Amino acid sequence: MSALAWTAVVSLAAWLWLLLGQGFFWRTDLRLPPRPEPADGADWPDVCVVVPARDEAEVLPVSLPSLLALDYPGRAEIILVDDGSSDGTGKLARELADRYGGLPLTVTSPGEPPAGWTGKLWAVRHGMACARDAADGPFAYLLLTDADISHEPDSLRELMAAARAGGFDLVSQMARLRAASVWEKLVVPAFVYFFAQLYPFRWVAKQNSRTAAAAGGCVLLRTEAAERAGIPDAVRHAVIDDVAVARAVKRSGGRIYLGLAERVDSVRPYPRLGDLWRMVSRSAYAQLLHSPLLLLGTVAGLALVYLVPPLALVAGLLDGDGPAALAGGLAWGVMTATYIPMLRYYRQTLWLAPLLPGTALLYLLMTVDSAVQHYRGRGAAWKGRTYARPERAAPDQ
Structure with missing residues (x-):
């Protein structure tokens, strides 16, 4: 031949x-694991929804109302961490909360991240600290969700039911990304396909597998597991933060799950090839x-x-x-x-x-x-920040 x-x-x-x-990896039937919903009157753990946001005024009018409207039987609050926005993100969030009502919303700001931290993880750290110091006591779970992610009203309830039924410390869903423009239709499904090829979802859920991954747009994380894994400090320099968080939880003995979403969607548009x-x-x-x-x-x-x-x-x-x-x-x-x-x-x-x-x-x-x-000094750039490779990050204190 x-x-x-x-x-x-x-x-x-x-x-x-x-x-x-x-x-x-090519199968798409992995959504949420089997999840019998708790009986009426059952206790639902307290959940704090932490939303890191930097210059998100374009998407907040679509995404934030969906969080405010989450239908959750237990105690749930939202902390939006305005990460140095220049477009009025924090002010807009307060206005939307006043207009729509729903879950209590707190808007806070962490200041600029110190050396060795990515901006998103610094914002998440601040949001987790606020959740820990909440007036009504700390929260048992954290829902880490991005500012461009829209949730159906029962999303949090379904995530919690799945986490408790399966004994998972972390349950993540790959939000359905927007695929409306020609380039989105061509590139977006392939993006998720390649991700699943690299991190097969079935291997992620196996306790004896080293494969660990999550989708940062939707991560329900048990607070105790986060503390045991040292999150977010242990992964503070990670650019691909969702995978780093999942690895830290799994390495510390936690159980994790990743599936495709049915009730969670990204509303961020990528209309041009340059955007993608x-x-x-x-x-x-x-x-x-x-x-x-x-x-x-x-x-x-x-x-x-x-x-x-x-x-x-x-x-x-x-x-x-x-x-x-x-x-x-x-x-x-x-x-x-x-x-x-x-x-x-x-x-x-x-x-x-x-x-x-x-x-x-x-x-x-x-x-x-x-x-x-990267070699031109412009690698890992996002919204005005450029991050160094991990080995150049600040050493452990």
């Missing part, structure tokens, strides 16, 4: 492994631990798994290389089939499935750009 045919066979073997041996590019590239190289070797391995892996199949099929047909065309076509077919469930979850046309290699190429370029920006 030709070199191209052998390369296509290796790609096909990789796809057969991904299909059967990577935790069935910045969203991915700001943390892609941090995901690779700022390692050139991991970057090279990732680029090679993406090329082998996603780009070789269509190239082998086309080149094989043009050159009369039957083995290359057959192996490439089969690999592309497996790839396409595994992407269909995610497209259905996002209610997108299935004609997007064969285009996954093109989307993977975009992600490859975003990852390379993330490394380039």
Whole structure:
């Protein structure tokens, strides 16, 4: 066989492994675990909803009313941490609370983060401290949710029922991201698909598995487990904070769960390719631990798994290389089939499935750009802040 045919066979073997041996990452049936709702009159733990927010005036009118309207039988309050906003985020939050009523809302500000802290985790730390020092006593659970996340009224109740029924210290849901523009339809479902491939949700829930992940937009966290894991101080420099929090909880002996959301949605728009590019590239190289070797391995892996199949099929047909065309076509077919469930979850046309290699190429370029920006001193930049690699963060005190 030709070199191209052998390369296509290796790609096909990789796809057969991904299909059967990577935790069935492509399945989208993992939502919340079975959760019999407590009987009437049962005690519901106290929950503090902590919302870190920096320049979120554009999305708050959609997201914050949904938090205020949460239907929860127990004690629940909202703490919105205004992280140095310049667009009136804090003032707008108070106005929305006055207009809509609902759960009690406190707006507070932590000041600028000290060296070694990312802004979001510094804001979360401040919100957790406020929850701990609440006038009516500390809260048993924290719902960490981003300012661009909208919840259905029963979202918190369902999360709590799942956490208690399954004995989970952390229950997270991957919010359904907006997929309205052409670029969102092309890129967003693939973003979640790649995330699930990297962190198979079924492995996350296994106590004997090292895989740990969460989706930062919606994390219900038991306060005792957070204290045991040293959160957020133990992960204060993490750019990919949700995964870092999940790892810390699991390493400290906690049980965690991650699934796709049915009652939680992101309302942040990414209408242009540039918006999505910045969203991915700001943390892609941090995901690779700022390692050139991991970057090279990732680029090679993406090329082998996603780009070789269509190239082998086309080149094989043009050159009369039957083995290359057959192996490439089969690999592309497996790839396409595994992407269909995610497209259905996002209610997108299935004609997007064969285009996954093109989307993977975009992600490859975003990852390379993330490394380039890092070495130019502009890596991990978000809303006016740029974060150093972890080894340059402030040492433990």
